[in-house]
Amino acid sequence: MEDLAYMDRQMSTEQDIKISAKNVQVYYADNHAIKDVNVDIADKTVTAFIGPSGCGKSTFLRCINRMNDTIDVCRVEGAIKIDGEDIYDKRVDPVQLRAKVGMVFQKPNPFPKSIYDNVAYGPRIHGLAKNRAELDDIVEKALRRGAIWDEVKDRLDAPGTGLSGGQQQRLCIARAVATEPQVLLMDEPCSALDPIATAQVEELIDELRQNYSVVIVTHSMQQAARVSQKTAFFHLGNLVEYDDTDKIFTNPEDERTESYISGRIG
Amino acid sequence: MEDLAYMDRQMSTEQDIKISAKNVQVYYADNHAIKDVNVDIADKTVTAFIGPSGCGKSTFLRCINRMNDTIDVCRVEGAIKIDGEDIYDKRVDPVQLRAKVGMVFQKPNPFPKSIYDNVAYGPRIHGLAKNRAELDDIVEKALRRGAIWDEVKDRLDAPGTGLSGGQQQRLCIARAVATEPQVLLMDEPCSALDPIATAQVEELIDELRQNYSVVIVTHSMQQAARVSQKTAFFHLGNLVEYDDTDKIFTNPEDERTESYISGRIG
């Protein structure tokens, strides 16, 4: 049984393409932030985006669930497909897309509401709970997965904005997983977390991978190596290299990748 | 000459106490966030605050330049002295205090102004520049120290809010150093930075240490070990242990410290 499950996972990792980007260009007004990126992201895999600050990781991530739509000056060209469907197609409802493709933002942005309401919001609008008890369950489960339950279980009614930086970050993770997206985009989800919390979030990511596809932006090579199966290296808006994580970290093809990993360019 | 300077530095590191906190208690309404913390922070040293998320690092840091004054529900008890002077004294002008004790916040918060104006803001209000050319110099120097000059030198007029997360963080560092504070409090200054940028910021911290006192909150043990001379470990609002960094990382006295460093509690 276990072997089969394992095999299955292996196969899917190698075959099913969840997200596929073709010739993606992103401009912020005149600033060409993403230059002709092509990438196929597999299902049930964790993909790490690495690269120096300002290279376009967040930008590209936001393209995947069309969060860039909200930035006036931002223009996206090229095609991004999820499950073979072009998400920039006219017929696509970005709302449905975003329900399917969840996101944790780089800067934690809890709603100015109670902790409970922060997490319950997604399940509520997606009708994931039939009644209050079920909702309570969902919220508790999400907070547990976000590794913050113990800290907040006594103050679920306190405002989410009164949490510490790291707590806010975990709250946002909990909020994102509460809606059970099929793809989870996480923009530096552990930047404000201590090692233990980081480990818990990484565990969560690994758990999510069983069923979903996770894309994570990180500045920590160790983290990328630990959690991801595939790694994409961005540099100055270009996707320089995209390959198995092992390969990238042991035997990169492009010399810029190598320099970055070994800490020579930034 | 050099030797003497070195001696002097050594001495001051060991003797001059820059910041001294006695029995500090902080409450957020009913929440007792900092419990009876006593700590002496030496001049011309880098002190690292470590501890699990939500343990009160940021809270304590904000006490040192009285940024907690801005939070209605926050109440500070005990005494904090800088250069032997109680900063909670009636006669103290928090404005002057904050000019002397700079701060980089956990969440980067650039002003909705141009990059140039973001950095020039401090020097302008403190009258550090006589004319535009001098101000230009100060801005450039600060941006260079913040390791962001190359990325923004062509778009100094672009809004600071249009930068990437890591760029915003470095902009905030540049903004803080531009006013040349004697004490610099940095709340996770490298959380959104790639390794190279991190190294550059660490270099900056080391450079600042020559003359000033730096307190840095970090979740990275490696970083704490790399940059700091002293380390304080917080846990659930208590200052558990405070000692030379070497000591903390090799031979902690408290078992909670050990557990944390070795990754067992969070």
Added chain:
Amino acid sequence: MPNTILILIVLALGVIGFVLGRQRAMASAGGNSRNLHSLPSYYGYNVACATTLPAMGLLILWLLVQPLIINSSVSGLVSDQASEEGASLDLIMSDVRRVADGLDTAVETGVLTEEEVEALDAEQDDIRDLLAGVGFALGSDVTPSTLEAAKSYRAMNEVGDTWKSVFVIATALTGLLVSWRMTNKDFRARNVVEQGVLAILIFAASIAILTTLGIVLSLIFNTMEFFRLYPASEFFFGLSWNPSFSGRGGGSELGILPLLWGTLYISLIALIVAVPIGLFAAIYLSEYASKPVRSVAKPLLEVLAGIPTIVYGLFALLTVGPLLVEVFGQKGFLGVDWMSGGTAVMTAGLVMGIMLIPFVSSLSDDIINAVPQSMRDGSLGLGATHSETVRQVILPAALPGIVGAILLAASRAIGETMIVVLGAGAAARLSMNPFEAMTTVTAKIVSQLTGDSDFSSPEALVAFALGITLFVITLGLNIFALYIVRKYREQYE
């Protein structure tokens, strides 16, 4: 069927539709709302909207079109009479309608039965008297052709009303059925409902356009009439405003420039008073004041906006004016002799400024309060004083809202009448001296419109021309303001 009952029926169908739609959606999802595309209530709303909205639309359309059709067919019946008497067809038609309405009322109140109505004869029965009895005014006696027309008008209306009810209810039912059948778990109910909501939002926004259109239409004809009687060039470029009574043969000078100048001057002074006071009050309230102070002072200042303007007018006339004369008048405190009478641009401007304080203060306070705390922290952390933070970080971030508040205050200043009439005097004058009496366009619109000159004379019609000119000018100013705000907008975060 009366329209109110019809509307109630449609609404009831809507409620039923909501329940049915929701049920069907849940059933199609096997009772598990997670299998649905949208929340179950959206399916309900969808059906409810599909039931009510087209039906209501049809009803409104019907109510607009039916009279048109009936009118045109009935007017055929009376067109002969119109040409005979040389009276206008319109007038006769309105007579016909009144007779028909009167007959309706007569039947309703039981004065007549339907049969009696059928049997009415214009020659024999005194219909005018009859209808007067039920409260209907007729301009003249009813001619046979009018009565015939009225009868057929009634008949057609009855038929129309019946069909209206049938069609409206049928539409509602169809909508219910179709949308109910469309309901299944993959149906994008939320999107459809949100489209509907968006349509409502758009409609709400276009009320502004309709209002503008209405204003222009209700002013334009009289304005054109005015320009037929009075040369446009003198109106726009004439330097003096001096209406007289046309009953004695003209001689009015109706130049708008002195009025415009007065408007600008008074508004300017009002803003010079209101903007700094309002802005500083807002800053103090949102940044410095303690919670209790703020929660008391803000509503108190808002009372200033609620005091009727006539009180301000009297305040200007009785208190502020004499006070100013005492300072700036001939025997005044300063001995400068700039001011001879209590009514002056300055008086009205000052008092108007006081009235406008809450327009600036309250709204700006809300906007300043909405600037995120992290902005303040950033600035304070650099060692800025609170005032530096406010001036250099918070105000720029809150600028668009503050400009909005100031524009609102300016608009109010331009539209104000009572304070001007009582505080600034009625004299139209082109002068730089703020201590002289002047008047504004708005004040003159009111006075010319409510005056004693005959309503088809240029002296009365000029009110409309003034209105439309002011409208165009403020439009220009607003376009300019929009441009400025766009240019300087700063977005935080």
Added chain:
Amino acid sequence: MTDTTVTPVSAKPAKSILEIDARTKKRNAAEKRFKAYGIAAICVGLFFLVALLWAIIQNGTPAFTQTYVTLDVELLEEKLDKTGERDIEAIKKVSTFGYKPLIQNALVDATEGMETEIEDKNLAKLLSDSAAAQIRDYVIANPDQIGETVEFTVLASSRVDGYLKGRVTREDLARDKNLSPDHLDLIDQMVEDGSVERIFNWAFITGADASEKRPESAGIGVSMIGSFFMMLVVLILALPIGVAASIYLEEFAPQNRFTDLIEVNISNLAAVPSIVFGILGLAVFIQFAHLPQSAPIVGGLTLTLMTLPTIVISTRASLKAVPPSIRDAALGVGASKMQTVFHHVLPLAMPGILTGTIIGLAQALGETAPLLLIGMVGFIASNYPEGVASGFLDPNSAMPAQIYEWAKRADPAYYERAWGGIIVLLVFLLTMNIIAIILRRRFERRW
């Protein structure tokens, strides 16, 4: 420390934070000034508020008491019902003029034994003209009382009332043909024997308008109902429409010419003089839509159009002030734009929306000019509406119009009533706003 110290590299010498350096002093002075400006601004605002309120209260409080005279009137049968058949139609034929002699007789009786030189026929000047109507109404309601002597408490005339309030003096009356100083002497005596007294004037708060000749019986109650129904219309229409329009413009409208057009249009409508809205209301609601004249619903609709821009402008300003990160957060969990706006942005913008509503309603409540053209200014002494529908549709005035009318009337007693009316208006305004103010405080938060 050693003598061979290195020159400090620091740009600024270390300074004590306990003593404030010159620059900081200067900056603190600026800070103090700035704060002082703020306080001064508030004080200026409050000062004027107090000055205005003081004037209002001082001038207006007398309106809340009124002088009444208690009289025993003999309801003479030969005057009121000559036939003696108690036929109501016949009794009604006797107009108020027919009651004058009865009143005169009653007064003569009442002043029996008092020193006065006033001719009998001038005695009635002590009383309000409304006395005759009051007695007539009583008789029509109780025809069986004819022939009896009944005690009535009737209004004294406005001059008498003014005398007891200190507004009218003997010198003033020297040239006044309505009353003479002799009357005042008589009044003094009547006050002494208790038949004249000043009591709280409920009729002012609940009553209807009266003609120029009897200010003593004018009340603001009915026009308050008119204002109430008008405000109901304004609130029900202007708030939702204004908020909806703002949401569309701020959150959904594409950036194009049409949006700009709407935007500019709305701000421009704010600058349209209110009387022009009256012209519009007359044309659209009365002439085109055939709504009744002088009806609060028409007033309400007209004022709605006038209030809309205020609400839209303030709502948009506060929608703009909501940080984008909140929108991102909601969109990021799969909320639709509509949900984002209604669940997150709108609650955060609520304080500004409520402020706009408060100011807009205050403006609408105090506005007279547009009512002038749709027939709500003038003498509209209607009765209380019989129901909700007639409240909207029956002719009525509104408080500001009533006040405006009173302020214009010749009798100085009306001046006092105008100010009294303003007090009622302000109380009405505050009651109306209190919910909004409380709500606004609840929605206020920083993030």
Added chain:
Amino acid sequence: RDNVQVAGSSTVLPYASIVAEAFGENFDFPTPVVESGGSSAGLKRFCEGVGENTIDIANASRAIREKEIVACAEAGVTDIIEVRIGYDGIVFASQIDGPEYTAFTQSDLFNALAPKVMVDGELVDNPHTKWSDFNADLPDAEILAFIPGTKHGTREVFEENVIAVGCEETGAHDAMIAGGMSEDEAEDACLAVIGDGRSVDIDGDYTETLARIDANSNGIGVFGLAFYENNTDKLKVATMAGVEPSTESISTGEYPVSRPLFFYIKAAHIGVIPGLKEFAEFFVADEIAGPDGPLAEYGLVSDPALADTQMMISDEQTMTN
């Protein structure tokens, strides 16, 4: 609609409201609604057409004009009954504690307020700043007159019955013609009022004038007789050409400054709007509008020809044009 609706002149409004109130008290009809808003606005609404949603009566402080009758007819309002209810006396009054302005002639006001006056037989720009400059009997006080603004019909009466008369009397009119003006031009010029601080236009109502007089002891103002009679405690009235204004002196025509007041009835509404005719009849009944009625008591100068008017209404006699 079951109530009579009246709109128009604010000068007539007080009288109409007194009548409406008494009418409501004594009849079973509801109290008529009397709106103000000005003669012009009232007639405009009057002439909008016939029917329930138009007014029944328009009050006016001047006679309806030819152009308005035409406009009315175009909208179907052809049968109009014109009712003159009496006269409005116009008086000059000043602060009770102010200088002794107790006697004026038209020439005095002309000398004070005309832009060009006769001085030593020559037509010159008005040099007078004090009343005593040209008439030693008048007080030595600054000239300051609060006169009705050009929106008011009273202004027309003031110009024609006072200024223009003064113009003739002082000989300025002749001097103008001698100076080369045509008759028409001279007549127009005779109506002009100086626009500087000496005369202040009042666009508001008499209460505003009163407030200004209150604040300026030197000021004299123009008031309606009724208004003055209600405010004798604050105002003292001046005679004009030796005649004291009173309802009697005005009705006999001795006092020169007055204007007629009217209301206009839509004949088509009579018999349709309940109480319309009764109201009109009640308005001009002797009890009400006669010399001893409440209207006269309030300050209306009753019309000597009241009986004709009563006849006209009961016969529903419309205007002929």
